[in-house]
Amino acid sequence: MSINVIKSGLFATVQDLGRHGSQKYGVSVGGVMDTGAARAANLLVGNKESEAVIEMTLAGTELWLEKDTLIAVCGADITATAGGERLPLWRPVLVREGVTVTFGVCRSGCRTYVAVAGGLDVPDLLGSKSTYLRGAFGGFEGRALKTGDVLRVKNEGQLSDRIKQSLLAKGNGSFAAAGWHASHFAIAAHLSDPVIRVLTGSHYPLFTVESQQSLFSQTFQISVQSDRMGCRLEGSRKLKLSSPVELLSEAVAVGTVQVPPDGNPIVLLADRQTTGGYPRIANVASVDIPVFAQLKPGDRFRFEAITQQEAEQLLVESERDIQILKAAVSLKF
Amino acid sequence: MSDSHLNVQLSPLGDSAVMLRLGSTITEETHRRVMALIARLEARPFAGLLECVPSFAAIAVHYDPFLVKKSRIGTELQHTTIYDTVCSRIQSLLSMEQLSNGSRKSRTVEIPVCYGEELGPDLDFVAEHNGLAEEEVIAIHARGTYLVYMIGFAPGFPYLGGMSGRIAAPRLQTPRTIIPQGSVGIAGEQTGVYPIATPGGWQLIGRTPLQLFQPQASIPSLLSPGDSVRFKPISREQYELYREGV
Known part of the structure; x- marks a missing residue:
C-alpha cells in the first residue's frame, strides 16, 4: 500500500x-x-x-x-x-x-x-x-x-x-x-486571543520588575520568523535583565521561553537545539505546547502564570482524555 | 564522594524536567562532578526517567510525569507534586554511598585534520592575528589535549576546553551561510569541529575527513562528554585517502 x-x-x-x-x-x-x-x-x-x-x-x-x-x-x-x-x-x-x-x-x-x-x-x-x-x-x-x-x-x-x-x-x-x-x-x-499558561523559569528573578510584569500584562504576537524550532514573539515592551549576566549554555526543554538581548522572547518548540545560553524567563506548561503548533504568524496571545501543581494536574487530565479516546475506539469496534 | 561534595541545586524546568546545577563556571572539577552524577543517574534510573542531558555545570533530567505518578510508593504518595517525587528520588541517589566510579573510562579520540589552504581558509588570518607563522598555529593547535565538556548546538558538536590563548581569534564579522561538514574552527578561545554543514561564524583552520555524526549508529556521536580529543595534522593526500575509506 x-x-x-x-x-x-x-x-x-x-x-x-x-x-x-x-x-x-x-x-x-x-x-x-x-x-x-x-x-x-x-x-x-x-x-x-x-x-x-x-x-x-x-x-x-x-x-x-x-x-x-x-x-x-x-x-x-x-x-x-x-x-x-x-x-x-x-x-x-x-x-x-x-x-x-x-x-x-x-x-x-x-x-x-x-x-x-x-x-x-x-x-x-x-x-x-x-x-x-x-x-x-x-x-x-x-x-x-x-x-x-x-x-x-x-x-x-x-x-x-x-x-x-x-x-x-x-x-x-x-x-x-x-x-x-x-x-x-x-x-x-479556541485560538482567538488564547491564554498560554506558563511556569516562571529559573532566571525570572534576574529580569527587571517591569519586565516580570509585562511578561503577563502585555499581548504578544507570533513573528513571521517562527518555525518548528521555535516561535519568536513580539511585544510592545521588551523584556530586560536587571543587570547583565554571563550564563553558561545548558539544556533546554520544549516550551522553554528564552530571552535574547533584543528583549523579544522565543518559545522553543519541537526542533529546538538541545542547549541554549540565553536567560529563561518561563517555561510553557506542557498542556499548552500544542497551541503554538496552531498559532500563525500575526496571531496574538497572553501568558498567565500557574503553579507546578496546576501544570501537572492539567497534564494528567489531558492524558486521561487520550486514554478515554483509546478505550472508546477499541470498545466501539 | 559525599553528598556535600556534589552540592547540587534542583529547580524545575517546566513540568516534565528538573535542572540539577552544580556550579556557575567552566572548570574541569565541576565537569568531573557533572559526569560522576550523570553516571550515577544512568546506573540507577528511577521509574519515569527519560534522559539526562549534561552541560558545562548542570544536568537536565527529563522525566515522564505519568510514569512517575504511577510508580509512587510509600511516603511518595503524600507528595503534593510529581516534581517533589522526582526530587526525592534524585536526592536519595545523591545521598547514596559513592557508586563505582569506573562505569565509564575516559577515552582519548584522535581527530586527523588537514590544516590550511582551501580546507582551512582562515588559517592565515589566525596566524597573522597572533603574530605567528601558519605552521606555528598548526603546531600549537595539534599539541593540545582538549576536553569535551558537552555536546550541543548541533548534532555531535563538541564544546571543547583547553585551547591555548596564543591562537585565539575573533569570530567572523559576517557569518558564512554554509560551513562544510568536518570543518575545524576557532572562535575566541574555543576550538571545535562542525559535524554537519551549518551556517557559522568561526574562523576555519582545517577540516577532518572523520564523520563526527552518524545517525545510523546506535551511538550517533563520535565524541561524548568527558572524552579527551587530540588533533593530528595530515596532508591533503591523506585527507583524500581517508575520505575514500582507506
Missing part, C-alpha cells in the same frame, strides 16, 4: 512523537508539534498513538491513495475534500482506492495531521521516524515531502481492519466516514 504525493503543498514532513534519548549527543527531539491531534489521529484509525503521520503546515497538499485506505485528519480547521466531496475531520474515514484527497485553506489553526491505518513505513533512526531537517535525516529521506514522492504504508492491525470493515458497509461514494468524532481535542476552535 502506498500514498502518492500529488502536490507537496507549502511544507509537509513525516513526524512521530519524537526522538528521545539522544539529546546528550546534540540531537533534537523533534516530532509532531500538536501531539494531541497526532495522537488522536492515530488512535482513530486503530494505530498505536506513536505511529508516524504526515504533518502539513497551512495549505496545498494533495494525496492520491492507491488502495482503499483508512485515514483520520486532525489538527487545524482545514477544508479537506476527497473526490471533490467535503471530507470530515477528527474521525475515521475510509477513502476509496484511486481517490485524491486535497487539503485547502485553514480557517483556523496552522498544522494538520494525516494518520493512515498501519502507519507510515519509513526507517527508524535513533528510535524515531521523525524528520529532522537541520540534520537532514529521519522521516522520508531526511527532508520535507516533494511532489511525486511515494510513501509506503505498513500493514494494518486487527483494530484498524475492524474499523475499515464497519465503514466498508457504508455505501459506495469516494469515502465513508464514521458518524462520530473526537473534535474535543481540536484546539483550533
Whole structure:
C-alpha cells in the first residue's frame, strides 16, 4: 500500500512523537508539534498513538491513495475534500482506492495531521521516524515531502481492519466516514486571543520588575520568523535583565521561553537545539505546547502564570482524555 | 564522594524536567562532578526517567510525569507534586554511598585534520592575528589535549576546553551561510569541529575527513562528554585517502 504525493503543498514532513534519548549527543527531539491531534489521529484509525503521520503546515497538499485506505485528519480547521466531496475531520474515514484527497485553506489553526491505518513505513533512526531537517535525516529521506514522492504504508492491525470493515458497509461514494468524532481535542476552535499558561523559569528573578510584569500584562504576537524550532514573539515592551549576566549554555526543554538581548522572547518548540545560553524567563506548561503548533504568524496571545501543581494536574487530565479516546475506539469496534 | 561534595541545586524546568546545577563556571572539577552524577543517574534510573542531558555545570533530567505518578510508593504518595517525587528520588541517589566510579573510562579520540589552504581558509588570518607563522598555529593547535565538556548546538558538536590563548581569534564579522561538514574552527578561545554543514561564524583552520555524526549508529556521536580529543595534522593526500575509506 502506498500514498502518492500529488502536490507537496507549502511544507509537509513525516513526524512521530519524537526522538528521545539522544539529546546528550546534540540531537533534537523533534516530532509532531500538536501531539494531541497526532495522537488522536492515530488512535482513530486503530494505530498505536506513536505511529508516524504526515504533518502539513497551512495549505496545498494533495494525496492520491492507491488502495482503499483508512485515514483520520486532525489538527487545524482545514477544508479537506476527497473526490471533490467535503471530507470530515477528527474521525475515521475510509477513502476509496484511486481517490485524491486535497487539503485547502485553514480557517483556523496552522498544522494538520494525516494518520493512515498501519502507519507510515519509513526507517527508524535513533528510535524515531521523525524528520529532522537541520540534520537532514529521519522521516522520508531526511527532508520535507516533494511532489511525486511515494510513501509506503505498513500493514494494518486487527483494530484498524475492524474499523475499515464497519465503514466498508457504508455505501459506495469516494469515502465513508464514521458518524462520530473526537473534535474535543481540536484546539483550533479556541485560538482567538488564547491564554498560554506558563511556569516562571529559573532566571525570572534576574529580569527587571517591569519586565516580570509585562511578561503577563502585555499581548504578544507570533513573528513571521517562527518555525518548528521555535516561535519568536513580539511585544510592545521588551523584556530586560536587571543587570547583565554571563550564563553558561545548558539544556533546554520544549516550551522553554528564552530571552535574547533584543528583549523579544522565543518559545522553543519541537526542533529546538538541545542547549541554549540565553536567560529563561518561563517555561510553557506542557498542556499548552500544542497551541503554538496552531498559532500563525500575526496571531496574538497572553501568558498567565500557574503553579507546578496546576501544570501537572492539567497534564494528567489531558492524558486521561487520550486514554478515554483509546478505550472508546477499541470498545466501539 | 559525599553528598556535600556534589552540592547540587534542583529547580524545575517546566513540568516534565528538573535542572540539577552544580556550579556557575567552566572548570574541569565541576565537569568531573557533572559526569560522576550523570553516571550515577544512568546506573540507577528511577521509574519515569527519560534522559539526562549534561552541560558545562548542570544536568537536565527529563522525566515522564505519568510514569512517575504511577510508580509512587510509600511516603511518595503524600507528595503534593510529581516534581517533589522526582526530587526525592534524585536526592536519595545523591545521598547514596559513592557508586563505582569506573562505569565509564575516559577515552582519548584522535581527530586527523588537514590544516590550511582551501580546507582551512582562515588559517592565515589566525596566524597573522597572533603574530605567528601558519605552521606555528598548526603546531600549537595539534599539541593540545582538549576536553569535551558537552555536546550541543548541533548534532555531535563538541564544546571543547583547553585551547591555548596564543591562537585565539575573533569570530567572523559576517557569518558564512554554509560551513562544510568536518570543518575545524576557532572562535575566541574555543576550538571545535562542525559535524554537519551549518551556517557559522568561526574562523576555519582545517577540516577532518572523520564523520563526527552518524545517525545510523546506535551511538550517533563520535565524541561524548568527558572524552579527551587530540588533533593530528595530515596532508591533503591523506585527507583524500581517508575520505575514500582507506
